[in-house]
Amino acid sequence: MAIAAPAASPSIRISHRSSLFPNCPSVSWKSQYRPHSVVLSSRIRASSSLAVEPELSTQAQTSTDVELFACPVCYEPLIRKGPSGFNLPAIYRSGFKCKKCNKTYSSKNIYVDLTVTAGTKEYNEFKPARTELFRSPLVSFLYERGWRQNFNRSGFPGPDEEFQMAQEYFKAVQGGILVDVSCGSGLFSRKFAKSGDYSRVIALDFSENMLRQCYDFIKNDESILNSNLALVRADVSRLPFSSGSVDAVHAGAALHCWPSPSNAIAEINRILRSGGVFVGTTFLRFRQSTPAILRPLRERALQGYSYLTEEEIEDLCKSCGLVNFSKKVQESFIMFSAQKP
Numbered sequence: 001m002a003i004a005a006p007a008a009s010p011s012i013r014i015s016h017r018s019s020l021f022p023n024c025p026s027v028s029w030k031s032q033y034r035p036h037s038v039v040l041s042s043r044i045r046a047s048s049s050l051a052v053e054p055e056l057s058t059q060a061q062t063s064t065d066v067e068l069f070a071c072p073v074c075y076e077p078l079i080r081k082g083p084s085g086f087n088l089p090a091i092y093r094s095g096f097k098c099k100k101c102n103k104t105y106s107s108k109n110i111y112v113d114l115t116v117t118a119g120t121k122e123y124n125e126f127k128p129a130r131t132e133l134f135r136s137p138l139v140s141f142l143y144e145r146g147w148r149q150n151f152n153r154s155g156f157p158g159p160d161e162e163f164q165m166a167q168e169y170f171k172a173v174q175g176g177i178l179v180d181v182s183c184g185s186g187l188f189s190r191k192f193a194k195s196g197d198y199s200r201v202i203a204l205d206f207s208e209n210m211l212r213q214c215y216d217f218i219k220n221d222e223s224i225l226n227s228n229l230a231l232v233r234a235d236v237s238r239l240p241f242s243s244g245s246v247d248a249v250h251a252g253a254a255l256h257c258w259p260s261p262s263n264a265i266a267e268i269n270r271i272l273r274s275g276g277v278f279v280g281t282t283f284l285r286f287r288q289s290t291p292a293i294l295r296p297l298r299e300r301a302l303q304g305y306s307y308l309t310e311e312e313i314e315d316l317c318k319s320c321g322l323v324n325f326s327k328k329v330q331e332s333f334i335m336f337s338a339q340k341p
């Protein structure tokens, strides 16, 4: 397998020679920034132009950049150290550090962990069941092997058509940076990356196992492996991007799983640049045809998930500062779009 040399990073290059990690004595490529799993790295090392041990790299191969990614603790842009370029192998082999709070972030298996809890040793955080469910290895495995197809029974048109519909909404921001928030096993991230319509695609999810599935689906597809795609673990309520740095946010079938849809949409608004577009899909609490008498029953049955009404979604987008709300509804399925003014 030949992996093409990564495209030059468009991020701002800063001086490389001095140590950017003076307060971190343990930081070296052999320790903190060394990927924990050898699966991907050995694959790359065996076969690609990135097959260079970072500590032996020349300056041209290893760079220190101000990154697109920001610290989830203080939202300062992270400094990245590692191979240049924005693709899965280069990001995977990079280390990140916040220049404000000094917190460091490194790759876990095949994704970069940019959660606030990255690196904690004792503390474990558990989210509501609707989030935790998707962290399970079994659910993550089954997700694209039947689970997702079930959504069609509620009116979801299916990934191909949903992708085309989303692309229509994103027309004005093509060429920019797209974040596929709550990407799950990456069925839409793969399509966005393959389309070639975006300068960078970030597949982001809170579930470690969903991100592993993401990698499993792309590891044999060189066109995606070498595209401008990164896998990132993050919480939608604490997105690891600077304010106004992203052109497009997609969130397929996700809003009902988020611990706090209001915090999430406020975050999405924060990271979008002026004119940036948010497209989401979710299950509605009621179909238009649901008789009033049955609505309380459906409400009880859906307890535990944040299933909203069309009006609530629009209201929430507006209250988070987004404008130009538009929607397409089919049974319980809604695709909505809103824009950063």
Ligand SMILES: C[S@@+](CC[C@H](N)C(=O)[O-])C[C@H]1O[C@@H](n2cnc3c(N)ncnc32)[C@H](O)[C@@H]1O
Pocket: 127, 130, 131, 134, 135, 148, 181, 182, 183, 184, 185, 186, 187, 188, 204, 205, 206, 207, 210, 234, 235, 236, 237, 251, 252, 253, 254, 257, 258, 259
């Ligand atoms: C039903 S799946 C949707 C996957 C995919 N986007 C799709 O369209 O099929 C919902 C996803 O939301 C993710 N999720 C839940 N809570 C999250 C959070 N707090 N931050 C980021 N992602 C979250 C889950 O891990 C899961 O992968």
